[in-house]
Amino acid sequence: MEYTMNIKLLENECWWGGCSDDGIKAPFCENSEISRNLDPNNTYNQASPLLVSNKGRYIWGESAYTYKIEKDELVITGIKEKPQIFEGGSNLRETYLLASQRFFPTSKVAPPKEFFDGIQYNSWIELMYNQNQEGIINYAKKIKEEGYPTKGVFMIDCGWNDYYGKFEFSTSKFTDPKAMVDELHAMGYKVMLWTCPFISADTAEFRYAWSKGYLIMNKWGLPSIKQWWDGFSSVVDITNPEVAEWYYQQHKYLMDKYGIDGFKLDAGDGHFYSDDDVIYAKTDSNGQSEAWAKFGLRFKYNEYRACWKAAGLELVHRLRDKNHSWTDNGVAALVPCQLAQGILGYAYTCPDMIGGGQFTDFLEDQDKLDQELFVRYAQCAALMPMTQFSISPWRVLDEYHNGLCRDISWVRMEYIEDILALTEHARKTGEPVVRYMEYVFPNQGFEKVIDQFMLGDNILVAPVMEKGKITREIKFPEGNWKSRSGEIIKGGQTLTVDAPLDVLPIYRKVND
Template structure:
């Protein structure tokens, strides 16, 4: 298939001599053609409208991204390097390209555009992440503990999961478990016996992941050791013009937790050092895997010294490669790693309805970029700032968020539903978990297939039913080719559902003939699902 793909119609734009950039390209948008891709976190703005622009260089929008655009008319644009694109005057304008462009017109619809791009540039590797991430809900300690990660409260959280009737799965210990960044041991003031804690979690049925980042706290013994070994990104002082002499101080990067040095993963020795520390954590504390946070392209300035000169985007991709050593992994930022057995999570969403409405377009676009093993954000929201100062959460939002996640590739809890919800709303969330359990065998079939073919697990309506008027529909998605999932993502109970042609059976047992536009009231504890039976 790949060989056949290579001889299909495509154009490669040639380099503009002496400029280091590639020629600006103008692509006329066909009648009715709509474009998707680029950054997952921008997906709610797609299909892209006139006036939209995005420069991928050193910017992955805090989430997954790829140098790929796909259209409803079967065309795609790909480059191995970042580029800028804009929609203006019925044209797709591409500029600031750091590498050649492939512009392919062999397909006829969105599905074929994705398939052709995937087979040619990011084919599925036939490997899976740890399947517990799909088969059971996940639990992250972030919203409950924030920066007060400690042994006592982690175990309390895990016991509460079981005591409140939720199934054990993967539990993630989040940030601030160490004395400082770069130190790979649990801090003694909060963890009296971390190995025993992990063993206890295992006995309860959990697998355990640990938050990590590529940052190293400056002015520490570890930072001095790494600098001496030339394993950190360095800052140019611009004294002699000689990079060997000028780049002898660590580059200090501003990120959400302050200012830190950063490991240089263009250096194979830095990879070896970092992996040795992760293996130390696995062997010493019996951990099962890692949550690889940060690694965003914008944390890698272009003007830093490194073992090998690469783009900020490539630094981000190299961070992604480390997860391939550990089947139990999760990333929030990614560049050009479609088709790999890496778990992605959508960027932290706020605790509001606007952000809940972004989950479906963001997740289905992740699939179009090759990131099939993607988790929606934490149920109820993962942006902890939106929880600060709240005496009471929006209980309906937590319930609808759980329902929205229930039939996505994964679902992840953080805020404890049993702490913030009434008895009735807690029962509704537990019902969503039960719905997932019902469909888990089918989800696992799709997961296995995605590893082999690269095909999305959760699909946009336009992907599954091309050129039938679904390109702008964002409030529902297809789980494989069999189930249409239409969660409530707005306040209230009124929902409009668009059924394609065919015979559909609803979760309430009613049969409906499509195409049809259905207006319905959705009960607080219901997740509407329609099965294609013919």
């Protein structure tokens, strides 16, 4: 049975939420072109059954629903349960906080500060499937040699083991993984490994998990073999507490033996599951994705890309793989989609890997990348809660553009105290670290501004996200705004400011 609500939009009413991937289309106002089915969440990124209005209304559903705008109506269709509409607050911020406190209150725990007070480095685009000890150590050493910040997190990505479900380093690629991890620790990094809920079929680990009843089964009583981006694999039934504990112990083995600090918990997307899966819990595809997200609470150092109803928790989230492009699936999506994560209750966020995380963009002609784009990517990410490099800029860029990436990394370090204070505030309140202009300055005409953002309430950041641009049009709120060069801008106006390739426009609100 379906449950449909036709909600008449109020005057100047707009809505935000649903899924972070729709950030590029937000907000959803009269005549907006938006139509989304969240059952299952097939966006490869975070989603929640939440929509929030700037006119004191919000919608929540215990299960997924569809939403779309038809002229001056928001049409909500509950697929399995009836969503509810609530009233409260007078603007986006007040209404978001009411929804947060009621349906996804903060756990009062934040991820460790190492995620925020340095730089993250990830080996994926640099080494792709050829993860190996020599390559990882050489990469880490070059970070310091090239003058980049070395404090933070180092992630070893997919390809460190021989196949999925084998919780041991590949001996052909890693001669002494414990020594490697020790060396990375000595360099100042926490070390994380890529993992997923899949087990390669027809392996010893698969046969063991099948014999123990640890796998998702199909209706014919056989292990369910799922197609995902790396082929066909079985999946652990993480909704079963016994299975979750067993799977945790496999990960803990790596922590105990090699000193691994945590895990990048990939896959687990709702669309990799099926509603007719035979599993322990009575739940659907999104529910299994939710269970995979909550599995990560066992690890202080975690990172997720795909989540369902995991807001308010001490989980680290990143945007899905973005292209090495200026398009809405590249650098232009970083600010809008990062903002969308925040309004869904995912406060501890990281944009995609600098330069792009879609590995197919880097298979050929790495010496012909768009160097301007790479720098603007780095600037766009610099004042997000977290920032992450993968492909090494010193290898694929010339000296000038590599220097600009290095410089903006150190600019980030100037704002670490602000970022740490805001993550602590998020821990206490559930508020986003990165905020919509409309969130901080309600009912002042900022509802459709999604290409600049507020870091907290007082720092305005306006990255350049168009090729060839050396100026930036910025809409300033009321008040006085001080640039990094010391210039004071009188707010309440839209100005075009200089933004050559070596400049990220940043302004701090100051007293009159």
